[in-house]
Amino acid sequence: MDLSYTETQDMLRDTLARFLADTYDFETRKKMIASPEGRDPGIWRALSAELGLTSAPFAEEYGGMGGGHLENLIMMEELGKVIAIEPWLQTVVIGGGALQAVGGAVASEVIPRIIAGDCVIAWAYAEPTGRYDLANVATTAKKDGAGYVLSGHKAVVYAAPWATHLLVTARTGGSQRERAGVDLFLVDARSTGITRRDYPTVDGFRASEIYFENVAVPAEALLPGGIDLIERIADEAAMAVCAEGTGIARKLLEGTVEYTKQRKQFGQPIGKFQALQHRMADMLVEAEQIASMTLMGTLKLGLPAVERKAAVSLAKAKVARSIKFVGQSAIQTHGGIGITMELAIGHYFKRATMIENQFGSADVHLDRYEALTLAA
Structure with missing residues (x-):
């Protein structure tokens, strides 16, 4: 099976990554959070009207690029790397996903507004x-x-x-x-x-x-669509936050490795201590498993309901446990400084902690997987 991304998907990732590198540094994010509105609306307008990135997962009949779940995975992973507070999950993945699933006049009216950046859905x-x-x-x-x-x-x-x-x-x-x-x-x-x-x-x-x-x-x-539609968009949302978690896990690992190169104890960088090297190796393994399970679950979002639910639950359960390990390991390696407001690592940890339980904890999804297996 070829798991490589297409040229268009790579282009989308690069476009978003470059934009975020230029506009979404940690200090800028802190200022946005502290502002009365809690965000900079200009960022959302740039992502949509200027760069056209919000069109990526939508069908061409709505003015989209004809993408789907993989495009959302790519975008959410890059947004996770900067712990972006943009309403992509709520508006594009959940709201846009629900509208595209049902189609009709309302979808034809609202999806183009999402693409244009004129609409935010909660x-x-x-x-x-x-x-x-x-x-x-x-x-x-x-x-x-x-x-x-x-x-x-x-x-x-x-x-x-x-x-x-x-x-x-x-x-x-x-x-x-x-x-x-x-x-x-x-x-x-x-x-x-x-x-x-x-x-x-x-x-x-x-x-x-x-x-x-x-x-x-x-x-x-x-x-x-009733409860079946609601469960479908909840599964799509769960995989989207797993994709966001992929980006966060990688930044937690990256920040931890960098810190152990700078922090010195007993006259040498603490990264030279074997115990910490083992911990960071374990963090790398868990981060890669997050990425793999997220991709697996995302690829199965189009399957019949029972198969989709089983795949999503396996992925979300694994991601929940792995991101908890990566986050806690990062904080433990940093020590007390890791939970200060001044250091980015603590903010990544907070979002990782929310992702652990958002749209179902590990226990909830393991219970659902067991129920699906017993009913099969």
């Missing part, structure tokens, strides 16, 4: 009591004439303070944990009845608690 799916169960949804969508009325509370909605649209899971029927009756709605973030409580997250992003109080949405806001 996925409002998590609830205070939901844990990792995508079917545990208390938010309701009640039929009202030709449309629906949404009511409920969504928690830790990443990128919501910047969003033009919210992708909302809501229950149109059934009981709270029943798979049947859970649907997906694309809602204008400025709709009457929506209130937000915004806050910074530990990994540098902005998120919100969102409350829906009798929010009227038109019938076309309902994206067909």
Whole structure:
């Protein structure tokens, strides 16, 4: 099997890497996080309207380059290397992925806006009591004439303070944990009845608690597909954060190796000590396994649901455990300085810690893989 990337994919990676090298150094990122908005909107405009990178995973009928999951993997890995706070995951992978999956008039309207940089989508799916169960949804969508009325509370909605649209899971029927009756709605973030409580997250992003109080949405806001569509985009999102984790793991290793060359003890660089050499060798192995498992899972996103879920769960479980090892090893090697705000390594570790549990921890995915295996 040829696992090399195409010339176009290599070009996309190089374009993004060069742009980020010029515009997204660590000090610039810190300033963006500390700003009132929590980001620089000009970066998103440059990625989309100027460089056209947001078009990479979309079909040509929407104005895209005709790519797919591998293009998202490439972009997320490069964004991970600078721990970028751009809403690529929420807007391109999740929002754009859901719209492209269902097609229709709404996709034809919104995807070109994503490509142009005029649209930011936030996925409002998590609830205070939901844990990792995508079917545990208390938010309701009640039929009202030709449309629906949404009511409920969504928690830790990443990128919501910047969003033009919210992708909302809501229950149109059934009981709270029943798979049947859970649907997906694309809602204008400025709709009457929506209130937000915004806050910074530990990994540098902005998120919100969102409350829906009798929010009227038109019938076309309902994206067909139900829980199957929701699980599909959750799997795609899981592999995207694994790709981001690939870039982060490599930077954690790179930063650790560089530090051990500079830090001296007993008259020599600590990198000469065999115990630390063994640890860094183990970090390298785990970082490469993260990359391999991420590629494997991404390549299987197009398979039938059971096979896709099994592949994603194996990959996410491995990545969760490996990125924890790489992150903790990096911090332990640096010592106390590794968790200071001034040093980049601590910021990479924070994002790695979030990735470990985002869209399912290792235990959650191993449980899902076991259930899938027993049911086969």
